[in-house]
Amino acid sequence: GARVTIAPTPRDTVLTDGSASLLRFRGATRAPGQVPVLLVPSMINRWYVMDLRPGVSLAGALVDAGLDTWLLDWGIPEDEDRYRTWDDGVARIARMVRRVKRETGAETIVLLGYCMGATISAVYAALEPDGLAAFINLAGPIDFSHAGLLVQLVDRAHFPRTKPCAEYLSPQASRILDAMGTREAVERAAAQLAGLRIRTANGTTFEGRF
Numbered sequence: 001g002a003r004v005t006i007a008p009t010p011r012d013t014v015l016t017d018g019s020a021s022l023l024r025f026r027g028a029t030r031a032p033g034q035v036p037v038l039l040v041p042s043m044i045n046r047w048y049v050m051d052l053r054p055g056v057s058l059a060g061a062l063v064d065a066g067l068d069t070w071l072l073d074w075g076i077p078e079d080e081d082r083y084r085t086w087d088d089g090v091a092r093i094a095r096m097v098r099r100v101k102r103e104t105g106a107e108t109i110v111l112l113g114y115c116m117g118a119t120i121s122a123v124y125a126a127l128e129p130d131g132l133a134a135f136i137n138l139a140g141p142i143d144f145s146h147a148g149l150l151v152q153l154v155d156r157a158h159f160p161r162t163k164p165c166a167e168y169l170s171p172q173a174s175r176i177l178d179a180m181g182t183r184e185a186v187e188r189a190a191a192q193l194a195g196l197r198i199r200t201a202n203g204t205t206f207e208g209r210f
Contacts, residue, residue, distance in 0.1 A: 007048035009060040011071075015099050022096050022101070023047070027063045035133045036068040036104050040093060042115035047073035050114065068104060072096045073119075086120065093124045097131060115139050120142030182183040 015022040039050050041060060050071060051059040062069040072093065093111075100109055104176040110133050113121030118140020177183035197207045 004053050006053060007051045008054050009051050009057055011059075014070075014103060015096070017092060017095060019077060019078055019081065020092060020096075021073040022099055023071040023073055025051075025059050025063050025069045025071070032105075034068055034104075034106070035038070035108060035110055036070055036100050036106050037062055037110040037112060038097060038100055039071040040111065040113040040117035040121045041071070041074070042117045043074045043077075043089070043120075045114075046117065047071055068129060070096075070100050074117075086123065089120045089124065090124050090127070093121060097124075097128075101131075107131075110134045110136065112136040113138065113140055116141075 011028040012026065013021050014024050039062075041047050041050050051057045054060070059069055061072060097109060097111070101107070108131055113119070113124060113136070115138070118137040119142060121135065122137060122140060122142055150200055153156045153157050174183060177186055197205060199205045
């Protein structure tokens with residue numbers, strides 16, 4: 001089958017910060033006075049969601065446009081990362097911004113965040129607006145007070161109980177959703193499964209029909 005090249009834009013690792021790294025993409029015109037761009041992807045995606053493949057790469061497009069492009073790679077979480085807080089994430093962005101400014105001599109940068117990376121970048125932008133030439137939000141949720149069903153299912157203020165659903169709706173989960181008045185909405189959005197097949201690493205297969 002065809003092979004796809006992932007993360008095709010040449011780059012260098014300028015800084016490591018725990019499990020995270022600061023990447024600088026090669027090839028852009030680094031003119032004096034140019035405002036660098038720092039990309040901040042979501043923490044649940046690998047960094048190359050911003051540099052998927054040739055022709056489908058935000059990082060590559062920015063480099064081709066002549067922009068000095070940087071990226072915060074959050075890295076692969078380790079066990080100790082489960083203790084990290086939002087403040088830790090904002091502090092990490094702050095360290096990366098300082099390093100970009102130190103390397104380039106720029107007084108301000110453009111901060112571009114994607115998904116949850118945009119949410120946490122927005123917090124940094126609100127705290128340090130004078131250090132940014134611009135903040136760009138790509139699909140980052142900001143106001144969680146009007147998230148509808150999502151809030152009912154995950155926000156402790158609305159739903160301080162055991163999570164009711166996983167891969168399927170058990171009878172107990174259905175009763176909980178009934179009590180919340182949200183069962184019909186969840187079922188309309190859910191996929192109907194007729195069965196499940198699991199294949200283990202050694203080749204053993206388990207199959208069940210619902």
